[in-house]
Amino acid sequence: MIKIGIPSKGRLRKDTLKVFSRKKLKILSERGERDLFGFIKNYKNIKITYLHAREIVERLGDGSLDIGFSGYDLLKESEINIQSKVIVKKRYNFGNAALVIAIPNDWIDVQTIADLEEIAFEFKDKKKSRLRVATKYPNLTREFLFSKGVTQFKLVKSLGATEIYPFTGSSEIITDITSTGETLKANNLRILKDGEILKSQACLMISKKSQKIKGLKRILSILSK
16 A cells, blocks of 8 residues: 555645646546545555645655655654655645745834844844744754854744744744745744745655555656656
8 A cells, every 4th residue: 555645735735636637647546635544446455544744745755655745844843753754756836935034014124134143133132032933843943043153042942923923022033934035024034035945846855765665666656857
């Protein structure tokens, strides 16, 4: 049995399902659209599971999925021991976005990471606190800021709309995934000039554990053409 994970909601789900329909692979579910399981017509050896895009990466890492569709950002955010067990087979031209650092518009003197580093030290010296960064991507954010010499900060885990955190007293700045930047602009935030952390897009990934499963190469060749 080959187990394939598909995102359970949003544009990523819709665009992934289009990949299957373009390849004449008809996905069926016994209990309608809300069913979290499915199968491909005429492929009795394939089981479809609809999961959160983040969980798909996790399940590829532990081998409970063989093939999965998810964002490159979510793979790179995962722990190193998970990344080492997942292979990216194809990058698609959908789900395009970038993980960026965004700051409130009224921070007029802050334009670059170097300016941000200066502000972070001011927070430490004058306010005796660290610059708070709200994010759903703590690993990528921490790694990027450290690589740029910004060390005086504190990560705040975002559980919802990250854009509102600077305006509710929960953080000073944010990192967030964006495709157009319009949501950030609408919420009085702007991206630092050199604040792009990672470019992302939808990817077809496989678990390293699954490489020798019978029939895997055939379905991969169909999906990745």
